Amino acid sequence: MVVYYLVTALIISLLLFFNRNKLVNNILVSAFLVLQWFFTIYEYNHINITELGFFKPDALAILLLFTLSIIAIPAFFHNYSYIHKDEDNPKVRAIYYAAMVVLVTAVGAAYLSCHIAVTWIFVELTTLSASALIFHRRNTGSLEATWKYIFVCSISITFVFIGILFLSIALQQAGSTDLSFESLLAKAPMLNIFWLRLAFIFIFTGFTAKLGLVPMYTAGIDAKDKAPSPAAALISSVLMNVGFVGIFRFYEVITHTSILPWANHIIIISAFLSVFIATVYMLKMKNIKRMLAYSSIEHMGIAMLGIAAGGIGYYAAVLHIIFHSFVKSALFFQIGQVYSIYSSKSIYYVGNYFKYNLLGAMVLLLAFICVSAIPPSGLFVSEFMIFIAMFEANYLFVLIPLLILITTIIWAFGKNMFKLLFSPPVGFDEAAIEKVNPVESWSQLMLLGLVIYLGLNPPAQFVFLIQEAVKNFGG
């Protein structure tokens, strides 16, 4: 099934690339979404059955695949209003849609792959397709963002490759040449510590470019700022999860070795610094989209702290990244509409949003509550569990500064968000704005509703899948 999915998606992407007709374009996009959902449900029904030797839909992959498929629908829907309003030329539009199909496919395949080298290949593919999306505007700003994104991602992908090479040296000494995660897990206690440490450092550093942690987070910020909003929503939600999957699966192997405490320290340092940097930048941030990007950095830092704390933290981290994907994509979709009203992302030139788009303003208010992890948001549940895990793991000296930083972030985020919602903007001409169709806010409301629902009342199957996903952790 994976083969059919990849081939069909590739064909659809090629057709989109060569097609110049709007109607055909919409039909192809709908066909892809149907394919995506069909594939997701098929994999859900064939859980834990390895295909082709490289793809295995385990519980984590299924969860993230559903997240991807859910977010893909509004992403393509918002493309429609975004692109057609601007009267972009057909060639640029064709590249954009084709790249987005490739991005969604590559992200899905990266979740499913159970072989570290195959994951690596699909991560490369996400870089390629994401950079086509970032370059969409074709001006100096997007050029700079694309260049930085490509360069930093290329270097990090090389780092991951070096890590894989070190891992293979360790694996050879344990008498195996099979780099699948299962075989790594089985051989974990026999791996040479020295090579494993080097491998962990390089693989972790490499994947932080996608995950958005210190040290490689910088590329993602510019990318999310300059990419069109629907693309930015994908880049800051499902694409970040790709980095998470890469680190998660390798860390699973590490938990069965003696370097676990050392690896935890690395993760804690990196994650805490990420939250710290996010706080510092959010305090002085004047660009709303960049502020959202830094908020993603903060949430990924919190999720990785949950991983490092262990215990209930594993469960909470998976929960956290799923909820974060929904909330953050909803925010980016809505910010796209904000931008279409004010034609500015600077906090000085936006404001009084309640007056111009009531439903959109409600979405922003609700999304702010959700993203700050204030009840009834699902993120409150996951963050609370992460704090418990850190408390139980005796990481109080990290937890207390972390809580102070998060409080500061809520203040900084709220300050800008309430300015956008209530205070009048500087020198804004009301006459020119066009009426926004409330339909464009429904998808955001649904995503936020999903977060609240899953947080308050998680279905048994959802809980079971997350428990399945984290059952292989040792330590």
Added chain:
Amino acid sequence: MINVLLITFTISLLYLAIANRLLTYIKIIAFQGIILFGVAFIELIEISVINLIFILLETIVFKTVAVPLFLKYVIEKNHITREAEPYVPNFVSLIVVTFIIIITFLLANTIADVHLKKIYFVVALSALFSGLYIITTRKKIITHVMGYLVIENGVFILSLAVGNEMPMLVNLGILLDIFVSVFLLGIFVNKVGDVLKDVNVDQLRSLKD
């Protein structure tokens, strides 16, 4: 023989540190391609013939001929001035690269491991860190690309160290080469030239916080 080739490769890194013109950089990168051809040929002689031919073709056609010619084409097309324009004096660069080599050498000597060919480790890590150093200390975007190519050459050497047991990894490294050089850097450096007049990192500095 392999030792001679790998040591020559390390010396080329030192030369890279003091090179002044972009054309010299290109020549060094092409020269490194030839060395990699030799190393791959001697080291991987045991793997299947088709795979070996593929790897050798990649080193000689791609690394030695295509990429340097393409870089030259980009420089001429975009009228990039011939100086490398480092931020630091060449003398300092030479010292730094020397220290990088010494440190990786000392690091490799601490490894008590019979399986590993230490010289691969030393040369690969030296190339990696020298490449990163060149990226951070040169002004032009095209020199960043060249620094990246040096890193890739280092990674290629490292993949040769495990190549006999896992030829798949060498192929993956080649995939990385082709993917990054052709699809991303190649197409993109052209685009940079179309949008910007003079290709300089300074112009790509407006996005910051």
